[in-house]
Amino acid sequence: MVRHVAGRTVVVTDSTACLPPERAAAAGITVVPLQVVIGTESYTEGTPKARAALMDALRRRQPATTSRPSPEQFAAYFRELAEDGATGIVSVHLSAELSATHESAQLAAASSPIPVEVVDSRSVGMGLGYAALAAARAVRHGETLSGCAAAAAKRATMTSAFFYVDTLEYLRRGGRIGSAQALLGSALAVKPLLHLVDGRVEPLEKVRTAARAIARLEQVALERAGHDAVDVAVHHLGSIPRAELLAERLRAQLPSLANATEDDFGALGDLTVSEVGAVLGAHAGPGLLGVIVSPRLP
Template identity: 40%
Template sequence: MVDRPGERCQQSLVRWRSAVEAELLRRRAAVPGRKPNLRRKKGRIAIVTDSSCSLPVDRRTQEVLLGQVGANIVSIPIPVMIGEQIYPETSAELDRDLPLALAQGTAVRTSRPSPGRLLESYQQLQDQGYAGVVSIHLSAKLSGTVEAARLAAGQLDFPVTVVDSAQAGLALGHSVIDAAMAAQLGGTLQAVAEVAADTARASESLFVLPQLDQLRRGGRINAMASLIGGLLWVKPLLQLVDGEIHPVERPRTMARALERLQARVAEQAHAMESPRLAVHGFGNDLQALELAVALEPLSAAPVPVVDLPPALGAHLGLGAVAVSLSPARAS
């Protein structure tokens, strides 16, 4: 019996999660005498991020499901609005309603987490005995989440360093993972923040959209990108550059756009030492799986196929395909 695409996506995610946990053990072994012991009383650093990072979470508790690696990570949901209704981002209702709303052209918006919500998380981590927080978020040019984090940090007599990743998806997620590992291996607040920034800066995010209507409605693209998307036969290849969405190429069909996406990813992977690749899709599991299989030989780790989180899917729309590349850290 042939597995369904959704099941195969889940299998790819399981393999990737296992590799992430194994990587923590490898890094731990490379530092003699150092163990990722989160029970120590002094010097612990926590990581706060937002749900655009695409890391797997428990829908009920919001716990990041990465075993020991996720033990010091907190992911804050980004609110999604369909019409006038606000949804918790991780909910079965949103999974059901968002694709339908996008298909019907219903207004879909996102909002930054409130400073109060972030402040609450920072206070909880302080109460748990952490010595500080590195708060790593979606590009400030795409969302007000970084601003909200800085406002919250300014209200608290507790060390919080906010990092604008200038990224999204698992390019942000890998930055969060690397920071969490650095913290668990005894890194200082400054060192952990530098790890997060280094990974984000060295990462790449490319994506192809069947159409640009959602990005245009949300104001996430500039006038030039909006113009090229207005041509019905163009399926643009886009990339995050310094945290902003920029057009890279203008293929005329989705098939050609995916070919060019794969070629661009190959070029960037060959130029990156030990690249970690991830594929995102939204309502197109089979298409995303086929791309992941094609890209697997380029990646230093298993390639997960991850649904775009609603906060990103709401702007990229149905049928979006994205690839994240991040270099693996040596230690």
């Protein structure tokens, strides 16, 4: 729980934002964890035990499910922040199309002792993380509660998420596959590229190999960056070499903000490489590689 909040708006998000604890703490963001359930055991996302249990389950092909924070859990966080002196809360969460976490926060907001604005990022990973960071930046700039929520919603709307999975089976099991269901009948050699559209997982295109998938992710990320100043996150699950390769390719193509010109693809602000948490990992499966492109707000 983030402290020293007296007299100001505070930002709450959930653990699927993939924000490192130190970065969330530095921004004054409180992170509410989801749970991953394997067999009869429940593990808190963000802990080493959760990751180890998930990776073991994936190796054994053992089913893993996930659980949202309950409305009561959110209510407890909101009460504690109010007791610490917060005057309002912006609660930013992963897509309501993919999880009932947003609904839990809304239900808790109704009984909160202080005003709560709940924002559906319609994204996951750092697509959500950047939205929460935008709200925290607005707090630092003295924006109103509604202004902070609007900043989160605007950044989320501007952000794009593209990803590759070795198989659609894990998304199918979790019911998160959307119209990408149609790709299940493809030949086994075909690898799906997916993206988020209005918070839903949708097919982007098909490629033949993982190497081509990395190259195509690089291309679509550059196209999405355009000539904007962007922050980029590369996510993976158990695929550090592929993630680092993609990050290096993007770093080579996108000049830093200090060195960018009008002729460049775009200007690179922050580039983050991180492994997704156990909850996203349970739904995407091993081999996940994703890229989040988020234009910066003025």
